[in-house]
Amino acid sequence: MECLAELYMLNRQPGKALEYYLRLRKPHVFDLIREHNLFTVVRDQVLLLMEFDQELEKQKKQDEGVVIQNIATPMSPTFTLDKGKGKEKERSKAVALLVDHTYAIPVARVVQQLQVRPFYLYLYLDALFDKDPYLAADFSDEQVQLYADYEPGRLIDFLRASNYYNLAKAYAICERRDLVLEMVFLLGRMGNNKKALNLIIEKLGDVNRAIDFAKEQNDDDLWEDLLKYSETRPLFIRGLLENVGAEIDPIRLIRRIKNGLEIPGLKEALIKILWEFNLQVSLLEGCETILSSDCTTLASRLQARQTNGYLGNVCSLPLFNTSLLLASTSGTPQPLVLLFLCRHLVHAACVKGGDRLPERPMDDVLAGFLAGSAPRGGSKRGIGSKIAYASVVRARLTEGCPVCSISGDGRRAHPD
Structure with a gap:
């Protein structure tokens, strides 16, 4: 194979030599592709290129003393992905090459070849989405499944950033994996706010998250459901008292507290409410004083401008003799x-x-x-x-x- 590759290079056929260099795992393959503009040749050897690139990455990390798990078993508890945050994450050479030259290496062609290796497909679609979400729009449903399989922690970010996936299919995937936060978000997008709130309450038991969700939806029925649920749960009542604001009248909540219900930290919560409302009253009074002063100043200025005379001259002669x-x-x-x-x-x-x-x-x-x-x-x-x-x-x-x-x-x- 080395001889064939060398002969092809001497015969000025680098495209035919590329396949043998990939099989031989020659490190200069990527330089060869860019130097001779072999992107159209690569479009039919994507899987081979990705396998070669992953082996190089694995060897590089082993040389640095990093223990690498077998990428064939990504669902094992010790499986991790070495990634940065956002679009600044470092991509492998093969993924970067495929993403940067989508005009010569069509996305659909790459996806078709990588279907047999879902992990490689995940790496490619993830990088493609970071570059331009529209480029990966046709494969958004597959991306939901890939994120759920290989990196569930980033699935919620993808769901928020993309508008091309099927909501029902995405919800079914999240339900199978019991991804509660993702299910809550999808239910909110589908308009089923009541079920989303019930998930937060029943599955997570997080009063702060329930309050934040009710604030985001700005739905009075959700607040009513949350108040009804909290009537017999002291921790939820205290959480609501500590987080009430303009969205909910604290009197509306306090009147629902049943006689004899013991609520830990009730005194501190009520003191906090009174202090915050006193602060709001002070702020309103200060704003009223400032606005009154501004109105007086502006009214005086308006009156002066309306009563003062204006002299406009377009010649050098006096107006009156x-x-x-x-x-x-x-x-x-x-x-x-x-x-x-x-x-x-x-x-x-x-x-x-x-x-x-x-x-x-x-x-x-x-x-x-x-x-x-x-x-x-x-x-x-x-x-x-x-x-x-x-x-x-x-x-x-x-x-x-x-x-x-x-x-x-x-x-x-x-x-x-």
Whole structure:
């Protein structure tokens, strides 16, 4: 075989030499595959590649002084997997090669060849799922069985992360192996919250986990079932008292305690409830003080902004000519000034269409205000004439406030 492999290499046929190098367990096989891009050749020798790789891993650990159990009996009590956490776990060379080149080595083809060695199939699908859950979506039901067989501790993580497996099949697998936590999770996904809660209570007897489950589901019927179950169980009553919060009224629980029922640690639990509620009241009062102060500050700021004047100018001329207002004999009219709803004051001539507006006599009120004295008589114009004039102005203007139009790099800041 060594001679054949060498001849094939000399004849520039590394693909044919690869099979013999795998059988001979040559360590440079992976370098040969990558150097000559033999991924399409590997797709039909996946099992041989995995067996060779596992032998290398086993030999490496034996050289390091680590005792390796026989991988053919993974369910033995001493069977362990040398893995890290999450996606940073170290993968074998063969698994990494198969996962990194799924375009040349199709997933379905790998799975078909590894069916005879479920442990190898588990290693491959586990790595594939860590890289991209969608790549292993078609084999999610098989993955549930493989996790249950080889690493039950990671099954719950897979069930939470994947959305492609059949819930009923997964539940049947977990039920056969009596994996309670996984069964509770699957029942919650299937909407059977009551049965899930009963499993926690009957199988685990863990009040804290039951409370956490009820909080996650946010179902009042679950709380009622939990309270009914706890009526005759002092430990559950104490656990509920120590963990009640916004989800359940403690009075609702205390009223269910039967007279004469002895509950260890009841006094400490009640003291804790009173202390926590006192703390909540103090926090609410502090928040109310802060909110009241903020509301007062913001209201004052709003009032100041609403009552303060805004002056917007698009030219270098003054808005009002006081000398013209005071000179009653002057024939020069006061330039018309427009006040928009955005509170910008501009000359009528600075607005498109403003040069075609009819003249309007100055009010005595405004003239007196600018002159610093009170008007001697009432306004010569009634409110009706002011409204009529405003309608004429609005109809003849072709745009809105020019100050808003040129603000923000030419973008209109206010509608017309």
